[in-house]
Amino acid sequence: MLKRTRQYKPLKKLPVGKGRIVLVLLFFAVALSGWGYLSNGVETGTYNLAYPANFGNRINIPADNPTTKQGVYLGRMLFYEPKLSATNTVSCANCHKQEKAFTDGLPFSKGIDEVLTTRSSMSLANLLWARKFFWDGRATGLEVQAMVPLTNPHEMGQSLEISAKKLSKAPGYPALFKLVYGDKKITGDRIVKAISQFERTLISSNSRYDKYLNNTYKPTAEEMDGMLLFNSDPQPEIGIRGANCAHCHGGVKNYMELFHNNGLDSIPKDAGIAEFTGLATDEGRFKVPTLRNIALTAPYMHDGRFKTLDEVLDHYSEHIQESAGLSTFLRNESNEPGGTSLKLEYYEKKEIIAFLNMLTDSTFITDPAFADPRLRPAQHRKS
Amino acid sequence: MPIRVCDLLSIEKVNTTIPMKKQFIVAFIALISFTTPFITRAQTAEKQATIKVSGEVTTPLTIDAAYLQKFTPTTVVRKDRDGNDHTYTGVTVAEILKSAGVTLGPELKGENLTKYLAVEASDGYQVIFALAELDKAFTDRAIILATTVDGKSLAPGDGPYRIIVQDEKKPARCIKQVTAMSVHFIK
Numbered sequence: 258m259l260k261r262t263r264q265y266k267p268l269k270k271l272p273v274g275k276g277r278i279v280l281v282l283l284f285f286a287v288a289l290s291g292w293g294y295l296s297n298g299v300e301t302g303t304y305n306l307a308y309p310a311n312f313g314n315r316i317n318i319p320a321d322n323p324t325t326k327q328g329v330y331l332g333r334m335l336f337y338e339p340k341l342s343a344t345n346t347v348s349c350a351n352c353h354k355q356e357k358a359f360t361d362g363l364p365f366s367k368g369i370d371e372v373l374t375t376r377s378s379m380s381l382a383n384l385l386w387a388r389k390f391f392w393d394g395r396a397t398g399l400e401v402q403a404m405v406p407l408t409n410p411h412e413m414g415q416s417l418e419i420s421a422k423k424l425s426k427a428p429g430y431p432a433l434f435k436l437v438y439g440d441k442k443i444t445g446d447r448i449v450k451a452i453s454q455f456e457r458t459l460i461s462s463n464s465r466y467d468k469y470l471n472n473t474y475k476p477t478a479e480e481m482d483g484m485l486l487f488n489s490d491p492q493p494e495i496g497i498r499g500a501n502c503a504h505c506h507g508g509v510k511n512y513m514e515l516f517h518n519n520g521l522d523s524i525p526k527d528a529g530i531a532e533f534t535g536l537a538t539d540e541g542r543f544k545v546p547t548l549r550n551i552a553l554t555a556p557y558m559h560d561g562r563f564k565t566l567d568e569v570l571d572h573y574s575e576h577i578q579e580s581a582g583l584s585t586f587l588r589n590e591s592n593e594p595g596g597t598s599l600k601l602e603y604y605e606k607k608e609i610i611a612f613l614n615m616l617t618d619s620t621f622i623t624d625p626a627f628a629d630p631r632l633r634p635a636q637h638r639k640s
Numbered sequence: 641m642p643i644r645v646c647d648l649l650s651i652e653k654v655n656t657t658i659p660m661k662k663q664f665i666v667a668f669i670a671l672i673s674f675t676t677p678f679i680t681r682a683q684t685a686e687k688q689a690t691i692k693v694s695g696e697v698t699t700p701l702t703i704d705a706a707y708l709q710k711f712t713p714t715t716v717v718r719k720d721r722d723g724n725d726h727t728y729t730g731v732t733v734a735e736i737l738k739s740a741g742v743t744l745g746p747e748l749k750g751e752n753l754t755k756y757l758a759v760e761a762s763d764g765y766q767v768i769f770a771l772a773e774l775d776k777a778f779t780d781r782a783i784i785l786a787t788t789v790d791g792k793s794l795a796p797g798d799g800p801y802r803i804i805v806q807d808e809k810k811p812a813r814c815i816k817q818v819t820a821m822s823v824h825f826i827k
Contacts, residue, residue: 389764515764535687538796538817539762584763585797585816 299436300326304454306385309462311470311509316385319398322450324457327436330630332455334433335448337629340423341407343414344369349406349452350629352378356622358550359459364561368412375527377561382461382549382621383510392543392559393530394516399453407449417445424448461549461621469615470509476615483612486605491592500573500601500609504586511548511616517584518542520577521558529559531582540582550621552614566613570606574599689762689800691785695822696755698741705787705800711735714784716806718814728804730786733757733821734774742823744775751825759803760820767803767813771823782806785818 304324306316318324335341336349352366352374353359359381365373376392389395390402406412407420415423421443424430431441438447468474476484488507489499505515516530518541525541543559557563563572577587577598592600601609621627693701701707711731720726734744743752748771755771772778786804787794794802794816801818808814 394764517763534762536689536762538689542763581796583797585795588797 299330299433301436302326304329304458306458306460308385308460309467309471309509312383312386312462317388317398318385318457319400322400322453324454325437327433328451328454329458330455331433331437332451332453333627333630334430335452336455337631338424340427341413341415341420341448342369343419347413349403349413352406352412353381355624355627356553358382358461358553358618358622360554362555364556366412368406368409369414370411372411374412376559377556379544380547380550380554381456381459382547382618383512384459385457386510386512387514389514389544393532394514394544395530395533399456400449403449403452403456404445417448420448421445459621459627461618463620464549464618465615466511466612467509467618477611479608479611480615482605483608483610484615486601486609487612491590491599493592493594493596498592498601498605500599500605501586501590502609505545505584506548511551513545515545516542517545517586518580518582519545519558519573520579520583520587521562521572523578523580525580525582527559529582537581541580542582548613548616550617552617553622566610567606570601570609574601574606689817689819691801691818692820693736693740693822694820695758695824696742697737697823699739701736701740703736708736708785708787711739714782716782716784716786716804718804718806721811726789727791728784728786728802729788729791730784730801730804732774733769733783733785733803734776736785736821737771737774737823740823742771744771745777748772748775748777754826755823756826758820758822758824759815759818760822761815762817762819765815767815769813781808 302325304326306324322328336353339345339348341348347368351368352361354361361378364377365375366378367373379392384390384399387399389397390399391405396402396405404417408414408416424434424443425441430443434443434447435441437451465474465476465480469476486498486500487502489497490501490504491497491499505513505517507513518525518529522541527543528540529542531537531539531542551557552566555564555566557566557569563569573587575598577583589597591598688704691701691703693703708731712735713729714732716728716730717725718728737757738744743755753770753772757769757771757774758766759768760766769783773781774783783803783805786802787800789798794800798816802816803814803818805813
C-alpha cells in the first residue's frame with residue numbers, strides 16, 4: 258500500500274503536457290467503454306408490443322414517448338440502476354422484483370433510509386392498459402408515476418437533476434441516451450420516459466387462465482368450480498352460490514381500473530382517494546389491484562395486512578366492516594338469505610384460491626427480457 | 641395530534657416566568673394550531689360531490705345541487721335489482737348538456753352524430769351514450785341524472801347523482817356516484 262501511494266504522489270506534479278495525455282487517455286477509456294455497449298449492438302426501431310387480441314387495444318402510450326427497442330433497453334438498464342438513488346444502493350427493482358411479479362413481498366418497503374413507505378409496493382404487470390397509477394390513482398401516466406419513488410426522500414431520495422448528472426458520468430449511458438433520443442443529453446424527463454417504456458413491455462398474458470381462454474388448457478374440476486364462484490353473484494333465493502369477485506376483478510386481464518372501499522376498517526387509518534377528493538364516500542377507497550399473479554404478490558391490501566390468500570378470502574367471506582365508503586358491491590351480498598357478508602364454505606374458498614393460482618404466469622416472472630440486463634443475456638441485443 | 645397537545649402543555653409549563661399577556665398569546669396560538677386540523681377536517685367531511693362537464697362543449701361546467709335547481713324535474717320509473725318499480729326524479733341529461741353548449745336538437749346531424757357522452761363514476765367506472773340516444777328528437781326514452789328515489793335522496797353508495805336509463809333491461813349503464821360527463825368525437 259505504502260509503495261503504491263509513493264508511486265502515485267508524483268502524478269500531481271506532472272507537467273501540463275503529460276496531464277493532457279492522461280486526460281485524453283481517460284477520455285478514450287470512457288468512450289471505449291461506452292462504445293462497448295453499442296458494439297454489443299442494442300437493437301433499434303419500433304418495439305412490437307405483443308399481446309393477445311382479447312386484451313383489447315385500449316392501451317395508454319403518450320404521443321411524446323413512443324415505445325422503441327432502444328428506449329426499452331435503456332429503461333431496463335435504468336430500472337435496475339442503483340445510481341438513481343442517493344445512496345447508490347436502491348433501484349426500482351428493490352421494491353419490484355421480477356420473481357414476485359414485480360412486488361417485494363413486504364407490507365411496506367424500505368428505501369434509502371429507515372423510514373418505510375406508507376403503502377405496499379404494487380405489482381407491475383399489464384401497465385400498458387392502466388390509466389391511473391398508485392393505490393389512490395393520483396398519477397395519470399407512468400411517466401408521472403416513475404418520478405415519485407425516484408425523488409421521494411425515503412425511497413430513492415435523489416432529484417432527477419442529480420440522477421441525470423450521475424448518469425452523464427457513468428460509462429455507457431451517454432451513448433445509450435444518444436441512441437434513444439438523438440443526442441447525449443441526459444435529463445430527468447428522458448430518464449422517466451425510458452423507464453416507462455420498459456414498464457409498458459411488462460405484459461403478462463401466459464397464465465393457465467389465458468390458456469384456458471385460448472382453449473389450450475383444460476382446468477381441473479376444482480379450478481372450474483372456483484372460476485364459477487369467482488364470476489357469480491350470490492343468489493341464495495334461487496340456490497346460486499357466488500363470491501361476487503368479477504364485479505371488480507373480472508375480465509380477461511383480471512383488472513378493471515376501479516377504486517373501492519373493500520370493508521377493511523370501519524374507520525380507515527388511510528383515507529385513500531378521500532385524501533384529495535375530500536368526500537366522505539371516498540374514505541378508505543383504493544385501487545382494485547390486478548389479480549394477475551396474485552399468488553406471487555403477498556402480502557395483500559394497500560397496507561399488506563393479509564399474509565395469505567386464505568386470509569383475504571376469510572376477510573371477504575366473514576369480516577367486511579361497515580363504513581360510509583364501503584363499496585355497494587360488498588353490501589348485503591351473501592350466500593345466506595338476508596346475510597350481510599358472503600359466508601363461503603371452507604371448500605369454496607379453496608376452490609376460489611385454486612382459480613386464483615391459475616392467474617400465475619410463470620413465463621412473465623422468468624422472461625429474461627424483463628430481468629437485469631447486467632446479469633442475464635439481453636434479448637433485445639443483436640446476436 | 642398528541643404532539644400538539646404536549647406542545648401546548650409544555651409551553652404552559654416552560655413559560656411560567658414570562659409575563660401573563662405573552663403567555664396568553666402563546667397559549668392562544670398553540671390552541672389555534674391544535675384546533676385547526678379539526679376545523680379543516682370538518683370542512684372536508686362536509687364537501688359535496690360535483691360533476692364536471694367537459695369535452696366537445698362550448699361552456700365547461702361544474703354541476704352541483706344548486707345548479708340542477710334551474711332545470712325542470714323529470715321522473716322515470718324503473719325496476720331495481722329487487723324487482724320492484726322505483727320512481728327516480730332528476731334532470732334530463734340532454735338539458736344539462738344543452739346548457740354546456742353540446743350539439744343537440746337541430747345541430748345533431750352530420751358529423752355531430754359521431755359524438756358520444758362518456759360518464760364516469762367516483763370509482764372509475766365508465767359508460768357511454770351516443771348523443772342521439774339522449775336527444776328527444778330521436779327517442780322518447782328518457783335518460784336522466786337522478787337525485788332522488790321514491791322522494792328520498794339517493795343512498796350514499798348510489799348518489800348523490802345517478803344516471804337512470806328508462807326501460808333499459810340491464811342496469812349496467814345506470815351509473816352511480818357520477819363525477820364527470822364528457823362529450824367526444826369518435827376517433
